[in-house]
Amino acid sequence: MFHLNHTAMNEQPKKEQIIDYLLGLLSKEDHAFFEEYLKNDPSLAVEVQQLANTRKLLSFVDDEEVIEPPIYRFLDQDTYNRRFPQVVWVVASIAASICLLMLVGYLTKFNAGYQDNRLQLGFGQSEQQQVTRAEMEQLLTNFKSNTEKDWGMAFASMKNEITTDFDASLTQQQVKIDDLAKGGNEISDDRVEFFIKQMSLENRKSINNFYETSTKQQEEYLRSLMLQFYDYLNQQREEDLMLVEANLLRLKSDNDEKQELTNQVLARIISTVNEQTSLGQ
Amino acid sequence: MSETLLDIAMQHADSLIINAQLGDGKAFNKLVSLWYKRIYNFGFKYFGEHDLAMEITQKTFISVHRNISSLREIESFKAWLYRIALNHCHDEDRRIKRKKVIPLFDTEGGIEKEANNLASNNIVDAPDGRLHQKELSAIVVKYLNQLSEEQREIVIMKEYEGLKFREIADILAISENTAKSRLYYGLKAMKKYFVKANVSLESYSYE
Numbered sequence: 088m089f090h091l092n093h094t095a096m097n098e099q100p101k102k103e104q105i106i107d108y109l110l111g112l113l114s115k116e117d118h119a120f121f122e123e124y125l126k127n128d129p130s131l132a133v134e135v136q137q138l139a140n141t142r143k144l145l146s147f148v149d150d151e152e153v154i155e156p157p158i159y160r161f162l163d164q165d166t167y168n169r170r171f172p173q174v175v176w177v178v179a180s181i182a183a184s185i186c187l188l189m190l191v192g193y194l195t196k197f198n199a200g201y202q203d204n205r206l207q208l209g210f211g212q213s214e215q216q217q218v219t220r221a222e223m224e225q226l227l228t229n230f231k232s233n234t235e236k237d238w239g240m241a242f243a244s245m246k247n248e249i250t251t252d253f254d255a256s257l258t259q260q261q262v263k264i265d266d267l268a269k270g271g272n273e274i275s276d277d278r279v280e281f282f283i284k285q286m287s288l289e290n291r292k293s294i295n296n297f298y299e300t301s302t303k304q305q306e307e308y309l310r311s312l313m314l315q316f317y318d319y320l321n322q323q324r325e326e327d328l329m330l331v332e333a334n335l336l337r338l339k340s341d342n343d344e345k346q347e348l349t350n351q352v353l354a355r356i357i358s359t360v361n362e363q364t365s366l367g368q
Numbered sequence: 369m370s371e372t373l374l375d376i377a378m379q380h381a382d383s384l385i386i387n388a389q390l391g392d393g394k395a396f397n398k399l400v401s402l403w404y405k406r407i408y409n410f411g412f413k414y415f416g417e418h419d420l421a422m423e424i425t426q427k428t429f430i431s432v433h434r435n436i437s438s439l440r441e442i443e444s445f446k447a448w449l450y451r452i453a454l455n456h457c458h459d460e461d462r463r464i465k466r467k468k469v470i471p472l473f474d475t476e477g478g479i480e481k482e483a484n485n486l487a488s489n490n491i492v493d494a495p496d497g498r499l500h501q502k503e504l505s506a507i508v509v510k511y512l513n514q515l516s517e518e519q520r521e522i523v524i525m526k527e528y529e530g531l532k533f534r535e536i537a538d539i540l541a542i543s544e545n546t547a548k549s550r551l552y553y554g555l556k557a558m559k560k561y562f563v564k565a566n567v568s569l570e571s572y573s574y575e
Contacts, residue, residue, distance in 0.1 A: 102552040103545050103552070106549075106551055137559050138555050140569050141555050141558050141562060144567065145528075148505045150528075151408065151418075155405070156426075
């Protein structure tokens with residue numbers, strides 16, 4: 088509050104004094120003195136009146152109505168804004184990683200299953216799983232025809248041996264028959280019977296030899312066939328496992344690369360948001 | 369301005385402030401309830417825009433929430449609150465000005481010329497030639513925006529927020545005389561706009 092200099096009537100009141108007068112901040116004494124001064128200074132009186140009118144006009148402006156936000160939302164907003172970025176980015180990065188893995192799995196046709204008490208993983212279509220019964224039969228037929236080429240010579244050799252045995256046996260029997268025929272009337276029934284028995288034994292022996300040889304050869308043949316097929320299946324399995332391992336390594340490498348890129352992008356976003364937040368404060 | 373019950377309540381909010389400083393969320397919420405509308409209107413008159421006013425209000429109370437424990441004198445809470453609000457207004461003002469396009473050719477006195485043009489428009493265009501409250505409010509807010517930053521904040525704080533000159537001086541870190549001087553020039557500028565726009569007490573319709 089200003090104390091007017093009552094003695095200095097010629098001095099124009101200062102701006103601060105005018106404001107004090109307008110706002111009613113002058114003492115009773117100063118107020119009276121000021122009003123007395125205004126009577127003697129019409130221009131100042133007009134100015135003061137205009138300022139008073141201006142204040143009056145300003146006072147007609149009402150407050151704007153505003154709906155206060157829910158208190159709990161406001162109070163948590165500060166903490167939420169501070170925690171939100173970290174929570175959002177963690178959740179977003181986890182979700183992004185899961186989406187990325189799903190996308191990669193879809194593109195590489197990754198499949199997983201549980202069969203024969205074993206977890207089976209694979210990429211693309213497995214030939215082994217997709218081979219039908221007809222295809223398997225064809226496969227075995229192909230095997231058989233392929234192995235028959237190898238076994239053809241063996242069979243031919245076996246046939247020659249058997250034929251040679253039979254021919255030799257027939258030649259011996261023919262010699263004996265000729266000897267018998269040369270003996271003429273002196274050949275007895277016993278001798279003929281003995282000869283027939285001997286021939287029969289030799290024939291049986293030849294046939295037995297043939298069957299044994301044949302059975303052995305067949306067993307060897309089948310055994311060889313199954314062994315080769317087994318080797319083929321093993322080879323296919325090893326090739327499939329190598330393919331799976333290669334794809335897994337490639338997938339891991341791609342994923343690591345993408346994870347690194349994602350982390351870099353997220354770190355840049357987080358630092359930008361923090362920067363903007365601190366600037367806004 | 370006649371005191372309302374709210375005004376009285378705000379004056380006796382010391383216990384709320386103390387409890388809020390101790391971390392009482394409910395007490396802080398009550399403080400927000402008491403002061404939200406005041407700070408919003410402060411921001412609204414400063415910028416003349418609802419969105420900016422809301423933003424300023426939100427930022428103000430976030431700052432208050434973060435720093436209330438550092439307030440030493442409970443009696444100075446009001447000044448402290450408005451200082452925070454004013455700082456946010458200044459920050460926002462600077463941000464808005466940075467976004468404005470700088471004209472290639474500087475037109476001297478361009479802003480003042482524009483303000484004079486604005487003020488010279490005869491705004492009283494109601495059929496009965498009288499202004500109504502809403503129209504007057506819009507005019508006042510528009511003219512307040514034309515004032516310089518120093519004059520605008522003084523006029524708002526004194527004429528609408530009822531702050532004492534001591535408090536205003538404390539907020540703006542100036543003397544009381546300087547605050548009164550700025551108010552004087554602010555009121556003179558507003559008078560000039562009203563005259564040019566032919567807005568007067570006589571043209572205002574009491575409803």
